Amino acid sequence: MKNQLLALTCTITLGCISNAHAQTSVENQSFTMTLIKEDVYQFQMSQYSSLVVVTDRGVIVVDPNGEERAKVLRSEIAKITSKPVKYVVYSHAHFDHSRGGQIFKREGAKFVTNRRCTELLNRDIENKVVPADIVYDQKYHLKLGNKQIDLHYYGSNDDQCMSIVHMPKDKLLFAVDWHLQGYVNEPYRLNQHDYVGTLNTLRRVKKELTFDAVVSSHMPKSSPAQLDEDLAFNEALFNAVSKGLQEGRSVDELAKTIRLPQFSHWMGYEKNLPAHIARMAYSIWHGH
């Protein structure tokens, strides 16, 4: 199985990066650089994933994920190739994913994102986000060497300007924030979560894109089967909440009574499901 070919785990205190003066806040944090497809890696460090695509013309990084992770990522890329990072893709505008790109800008990388992200990225009052050089509206083909990444805009979901990141030739999907399989997410993460939009994204991805490998932005591993399970959760939640609203029941009542026992094994199910029921109800009412 190609997606299990290589997994390297290092920790900073074990000296797997050369910078002996790594900031204390990242000490002891492990990271992995896992080969998912030929020359395509998932870099994961403290719950965040970047996608790394290596070609004979240079490297593409999707999501720097903050200055500390980007610094470790850059030194790990240097162990794989001496080629420069030519492109950085922002999957979306959230600053925890989009900050930290300066290290790649200094070597000449161009930054790519959906046009709707540019204003949101510019809102960073700490000015830690490198502005985008290339923007697109609905679909963008990013080609470098023998590799191709397609960026699709499928509407709002967990952000208003999310790119669906798909590698058609490698049959790989990078799902950022709109796919957290096996986890009924913490309620504070739902403030801006467009639940109906997320369901629509999952449906379109399933219907329109071909892939046999899935990388999640916050989970160590995913798969097409886990994406299917995530879609099933979103469908079941939508169906139960929609039915309850049509029967005239209140959001409070729905939050207390709806159960989805087929997902009771998901992390956070007992504690967090009521908040997801409420967010889905408002998303049905408000359209986002």
Ligand SMILES: [Zn+2]
């Ligand atoms: Zn995220």
